[in-house]
Amino acid sequence: MITQEKYRTTVKELLANGTIKMAIGYRPGSTPDRRRPLFIRTSEEADQLVLDSTCITNLSGYLVTEGLLSDEKQVGIFLRPEGIRSINILAAEYQLNVDQIVIFGFDSTGREVRPLQGRNAGDFSALLTEIKENPPLTSKEPLLERVEKMNAKERFDFWQEEFSRCIKCYACRQACPMCYCRRCIVDSNQPQWINTSSHTLGNFEWNVVRAFHLSGRCVQCGNCDRACPVNIPLRLINQRMAKEVVDGFDHFAGLSPTQEPVLASFKKDDTETFIL
Amino acid sequence: MTRILFSDKLDNCVAKWRSAGMTVIGPVQGESLSSYAAVEKAGDLSFGMVLPDRSLKELFFPQTEPMLRYTIKKNEIETADFTPPAAPRIIFGARPCDASGLAIDDPLFGWDYKDEYWFQRRNESVIVTIACTKADDFCMCTSLKQAPDCTKGSDVLLRPLDNNRGWVVEELTDRGREAFTLISEHIKESDETALPTVEVPEKFNLDTCVAWLQNPDNFDSKFWKEISMRCIGCASCTYLCPTCHCFDIQDEGDTYSGIRRKNWDSCSFALFTMHTSGHNPRATQSARWRQRIMHKFNYFPGKFSVNSCSGCGRCSRQCPVDMGITETLQEISKL
Structure with a gap:
């Protein structure tokens, strides 16, 4: 509660003195356990701000939709550490200017919420390095371990079964801060790269393409997983690919706003003769 | 009996x-x-x-x-x-x-x-x-x-x-x-009798909402932008909806052979109304959310004399950002 009150005051101050034009946070949802995104532009709206352990959604995607930052004014945003990593990746991929983003960082243990020190993306590098060294427990997910133990055939069958429920609503894409492409490859129909049908092949194509596209970019915020209306454990795929990229390239996505994107850069002295 | x-x-x-x-x-x-x-x-x-x-x-x-x-x-x-x-x-x-x-x-x-x-x-x-x-x-x-x-x-x-x-x-x-x-x-x-049905509280006044939607002045109301600011534009509401019925027809195959399929499509997507020229008459998410509400409670009943919503609540229940028809109509009732 103290953190929430302090942040309400800070947001009001920064709005009043014109530092930020808006702050993106959370407010109560339609049931006691739900929170919904809140766009704060006035002092009254700041009073609706809620900050507690149930504020989980990574809100950073809102920064890059419908030209919010095009007037070059500053916007505040409530972010957990993984959300700050998203900001860093978006900056590294030239989708936003970190100088426009005022970060209201927070994290929680159990029901306890605490603020994170810092306001600009660059202020959090020590914290993020610490997370890289000691990743949170979610990476030791039992279901992931179960899938890891499967042989190739069993694993294929597992994902075929999971993807059979996919309805191609693209909630995973829309909820993902990294899916900012103005025209997604599945929306391209001249030529039609990916089948639009949600049959077995089409569902595999979509989910595998997304997995590759997020490799070295996903921060495991879980937005896709929670957004999926048919409960496909999408986090497992991205978690596994993130591990692959850390192991192969020592690349922990979103460490800093200037971090070179791992799969979108190359070096002349690369030992590989082929670049994907 | x-x-x-x-x-x-x-x-x-x-x-x-x-x-x-x-x-x-x-x-x-x-x-x-x-x-x-x-x-x-x-x-x-x-x-x-x-x-x-x-x-x-x-x-x-x-x-x-x-x-x-x-x-x-x-x-x-x-x-x-x-x-x-x-x-x-x-x-x-x-x-x-x-x-x-x-x-x-x-x-x-x-x-x-x-x-x-x-x-x-x-x-x-x-x-x-x-x-x-x-x-x-x-x-x-x-x-x-x-x-x-x-x-x-x-x-x-x-x-x-x-x-x-x-x-x-x-x-x-x-x-x-x-x-x-x-x-x-x-x-x-x-001679047994059944259990009573559940009491489902009324959440908004439908007639008030429909009258507001039918008023052409409200088509460009600021309300639409405000209510849909957090909409992320996925199709989870439309695809889980028991009445949403839009579809797209796609040919899958090559120049010489293939299969023509009928696939679900959604007014939530920007691509739904994108013209070949690149112009999109529903260019923003608020225009798309307005379309969904107008279609269900204004255009569809105008043509078929029935609202295109049966009240199951799946749109709100499953929404990743906790939106839905209920909230929108509740807010319209208050205008």
């Missing part, structure tokens, strides 16, 4: 319907998702849930469906139609909102062009609906002037007895009576 079907006889009924060549479908709780699915025995059905995660719509209008196969030869084009196989089926345990969703869509699919895929499945399906004795925070049938024991779209209505012992049977159509004649030996006359 009422007519009762006791739960312990349901397995016999399932066997009877199956031996008469019918596929028996009902609410099934899967490992991670509930839906209406085919079963072989009564024990596979699950009657405890408020309603399945997925709606009944997809059994009549699947997410993807082949329409025809084409082969282009030197002097001719060969085509072969796919039509749904003749397959009589009984859907046992539909929810009233799902059954009425089908009735809402009937005029749409039969308006100028009679959609044979839809109507073949409609004609071969007996819908046995179970009145609701529980609801959750998202149920809103009463706000839509429907009810937890609405009979629209149903062939038989069942009202639960206490302790899951069975149901009071009300046959509504000839198709329903015919299906229940097959199991008449398991239906008992009794």
Whole structure:
């Protein structure tokens, strides 16, 4: 509660003195356990701000939709550490200017919420390095371990079964801060790269393409997983690919706003003769 | 006197319907998702849930469906139609909102062009609906002037007895009576009465909302931008909706052969109205959300005299950002 009150005051101050034009946070949802995104532009709206352990959604995607930052004014945003990593990746991929983003960082243990020190993306590098060294427990997910133990055939069958429920609503894409492409490859129909049908092949194509596209970019915020209306454990795929990229390239996505994107850069002295 | 079907006889009924060549479908709780699915025995059905995660719509209008196969030869084009196989089926345990969703869509699919895929499945399906004795925070049938024991779209209505012992049977159509004649030996006359249906509080005044939507001045209201600012533009609301019916037709294959398919499409997507020129008449998410609400409560009733919403609440229940029809109409009621 103290953190929430302090942040309400800070947001009001920064709005009043014109530092930020808006702050993106959370407010109560339609049931006691739900929170919904809140766009704060006035002092009254700041009073609706809620900050507690149930504020989980990574809100950073809102920064890059419908030209919010095009007037070059500053916007505040409530972010957990993984959300700050998203900001860093978006900056590294030239989708936003970190100088426009005022970060209201927070994290929680159990029901306890605490603020994170810092306001600009660059202020959090020590914290993020610490997370890289000691990743949170979610990476030791039992279901992931179960899938890891499967042989190739069993694993294929597992994902075929999971993807059979996919309805191609693209909630995973829309909820993902990294899916900012103005025209997604599945929306391209001249030529039609990916089948639009949600049959077995089409569902595999979509989910595998997304997995590759997020490799070295996903921060495991879980937005896709929670957004999926048919409960496909999408986090497992991205978690596994993130591990692959850390192991192969020592690349922990979103460490800093200037971090070179791992799969979108190359070096002349690369030992590989082929670049994907 | 009422007519009762006791739960312990349901397995016999399932066997009877199956031996008469019918596929028996009902609410099934899967490992991670509930839906209406085919079963072989009564024990596979699950009657405890408020309603399945997925709606009944997809059994009549699947997410993807082949329409025809084409082969282009030197002097001719060969085509072969796919039509749904003749397959009589009984859907046992539909929810009233799902059954009425089908009735809402009937005029749409039969308006100028009679959609044979839809109507073949409609004609071969007996819908046995179970009145609701529980609801959750998202149920809103009463706000839509429907009810937890609405009979629209149903062939038989069942009202639960206490302790899951069975149901009071009300046959509504000839198709329903015919299906229940097959199991008449398991239906008992009794003086038992059914449990009362659940009280679903009214969440908004529909007439107020419709009047506001019909006023052309409100088309460009600031309200639309405010209410939909957090909409992320996925299709989860439209695809889980028991009445949303938009589809796209796609050819899959190459220049010489392929399959033409009918796939779900959604007004939530920017691509839905994108012109070849690059111009998009619904360029923003707020314009797309406005379209969804206007279509359901203004344009559709204007054409078919019925709102395109049965009040199941799935749009709000599953929304990744906690939006939905309920909130929007509640806010409109307050304007």
